[in-house]
Ligand SMILES: Cc1ncc(COP(=O)(O)O)c(C=O)c1O
């Protein structure tokens with residue numbers, strides 16, 4: 001049985017599991033590793049690892065608030081916390097009417113402490129770094145990962161190094177990394193090149209890698225799925241049928257699927273209740289969409305990527321081997337949208353009071369397209385995941401919004417201007 005199948009039974013703990021019943025397992029060959037005895041990102045066979053648990057929780061096991069409400073589904077009771085999670089699930093009545101679906105909600109991950117979902121991964125990942133006793137944290141980033149790592153690294157008093165594609169990271173995100181004290185390297189290359197370099201540094205022991213290739217990052221990001229399920233039930237009385245999310249390195253797609261797979265394994269969620277995972281990419285950076293639409297098991301690396309949604313300007317999604325099965329097994333799909341469709345969606349979300357950065361708006365743009373095509377049906381309950389705050393990319397927001405008007409510095413002058 002494929003360990004990433006929704007029918008896979010709950011795993012049994014191998015001898016290498018720690019006292020809390022946690023271990024790392026290869027998603028392909030199944031080899032198991034002790035979780036914190038050594039620094040390890042991938043299996044000896046080269047494939048991706050995921051954290052596994054001897055005891056999988058049900059909803060009754062969750063208590064408290066934020067990410068650590070879900071500690072029963074995580075490798076620790078608490079992490080390096082700012083705190084994170086507990087983000088709003090907004091109603092968006094105008095958009096719900098426009099799309100003509102049973103229910104539409106927006107899970108606004110931009111309301112995390114550093115303004116993006118990455119905080120959920122870092123609260124766990126930096127805690128693991130402490131456990132391992134590593135010296136220096138590092139990541140490649142289109143911006144948000146670096147902002148989060150810098151903040152959580154600062155909180156943990158750890159040295160942080162971030163590699164950014166020169167000229168391709170939104171201003172707010174560079175400012176965050178800078179003020180939180182990270183050392184920032186601007187690389188002559190795109191995000192995928194930065195990640196190649198950081199992986200090399202990590203392999204040689206120069207730094208501890210905290211991109212989503214690190215399996216513990218995704219453990220924290222699983223809590224997005226848990227919160228969506230719980231809050232949708234609180235608000236609407238039922239789980240969502242579908243979650244639509246922007247896809248870059250495909251970490252969230254992988255994390256949400258793992259969240260649902262574990263709930264099915266613990267008996268907390270019926271297989272039929274697993275939301276359909278629906279990924280959205282920008283047309284200029286859509287290797288996952290290509291793989292899904294062509295029915296491929298592997299993703300072709302795109303060397304040239306371009307989009308206004310710089311957060312998802314990614315051509316080699318490293319979590320594809322975990323994310324593609326998630327889309328397939330949940331009956332989902334993936335769709336590409338244009339930059340203009342993204343900007344329109346950003347404006348429309350803002351028009352409901354929900355301020356998001358361009359990559360986040362891709363989820364609405366994709367849902368719109370799939371509803372027009374009849375893929376999303378009228379009877380569906382849909383959750384849109386918006387991943388980063390509007391202020392992350394002030395230039396994109398200003399370009400999408402209305403121009404300020406110049407007026408004289410007198411009340412009369414302002415009145416006259418308003419009367420025009
Ligand atoms: C704002 C934002 N949205 C979406 C994504 C894509 O998420 P993922 O890499 O988990 O697919 C990223 C980063 O990749 C991001 O920063």
Ligand SMILES: N[C@@H](CCOP(=O)(O)O)C(=O)O
Pocket residue numbers: 139140141142143144145146210211212213248249251311312
């Ligand atoms: N959008 C991301 C890209 C890196 O993704 P990660 O989840 O693998 O760290 C960013 O903000 O850098």
